[in-house]
Amino acid sequence: MEQLRRLWELQEVEHSIKQRERELQHLPSAEEYRQKKKEYALLERELEKKTEDLQGKRKELRRKESEVEQLSASVKELNSRLYSGEITSAKELESLEKKIESLKSNISKAEEETISLMDALEGEEAELQRLQEKMERDKKELLQLKKRAAQDTEALKDKLEELGSKKGELEGNIQDExxxxxxxxxxxxxxxxxxxxxxxxxxxxxxxxxxxxxxxxxxxxxxxxxxxxxxxxxxxx
Ligand SMILES: [Zn+2]
Structure with a gap:
């Protein structure tokens, strides 16, 4: 009587063990953590890419700005030659003036490009800031999820250990046959x-x-x- 009752208990304990082992494989909090971790990694890559892109644009902006500076310096130099009185040939003066006009037009073009680059940079910097803030929030959330998953896993493992020793105890008290x-x-x-x-x-x-x-x-x-x-x-x- 007692023996059979123990056998039934053993069956129930083994059933619980199997169930909890399955739970351990598909722990919702652990799965949520894994999913969030994947999303976080994607976000990290996106941020990296955007940062690189932004750095490229900043470099381009510096290049454009120095181009404007160089062109302006050239215009200044040519202007001083133009008004120095050194050049007397009308043809030479005319050619100098043309050159200055052409340089000035290049300056306007470069300045326009600078402005549009600055606009783009402003937008991208705001986007980057937004992404960085999101990542900060996600990082905190990820840590919380990790902690919860670890706690849930620990609790299940404790329960499994308890069931395991109960199983051993029951097996030891049931006839071999x-x-x-x-x-x-x-x-x-x-x-x-x-x-x-x-x-x-x-x-x-x-x-x-x-x-x-x-x-x-x-x-x-x-x-x-x-x-x-x-x-x-x-x-x-
Ligand atoms: Zn039956």
């Missing part, structure tokens, strides 16, 4: 194979058992099986 029989039955059946009978009903298939079964179940050493589902019957409360 009966344990072997249970192992064989477990292998064959896909689910539970030890049924706790309550109020005359099989605990597994729920079929109503003949009253004669009760006496048989209570006979020491006798193994009684459900005629419907084939499970080993154990008298319940």
């Amino acid at each position: 009966l344990l072997q029989k249970y192992r064989d039955m477990s292998r064959r059946s896909r689910g539970r194979c030890v049924s706790l009978v309550k109020e005359g009903f099989c605990g597994i298939c729920n079929v109503s058992l003949p009253s004669s079964f009760r006496a048989k179940m209570l006979t020491p050493g006798e193994l009684v099986f459900c005629e419907n589902c084939g499970s080993l019957l154990v008298a319940g409360d």
Whole structure:
């Protein structure tokens, strides 16, 4: 009697172990953490790319600015030559003036490009700032998720350890022969194979058992099986 009851308990403990092992593989908080981590890595790459892009544009802006400076210096130099009185040839003066005009037009073009670059930079800097702030928030969230996943994992592992020692204890208190029989039955059946009978009903298939079964179940050493589902019957409360 006691032996069969322990066997049923062992089956329940083993069932809990399997269930918790499955839970451990698909822990929602751990999965959420993994997902968030992936998203974070993507965001990190996006930020990297945008930062590189921004640096490129800043470099371009500096190049344009120095181009404007150089062109302006050239214009200044040519202007001073133009008004120095050194050049008297009308043809030479005209050519100098043309050159200055052409340089000035290049300056306007470069200045326009500078302005449009500055506008683009302003927009991208704001976007980068927004991304950086998002990353800060996500980083905190990620840490929280990591902590929660670790706590959940730890709790499940503790529970599994507890169940494991309970299982060991039960196995140590069940006769080898009966344990072997249970192992064989477990292998064959896909689910539970030890049924706790309550109020005359099989605990597994729920079929109503003949009253004669009760006496048989209570006979020491006798193994009684459900005629419907084939499970080993154990008298319940
Ligand atoms: Zn049954």
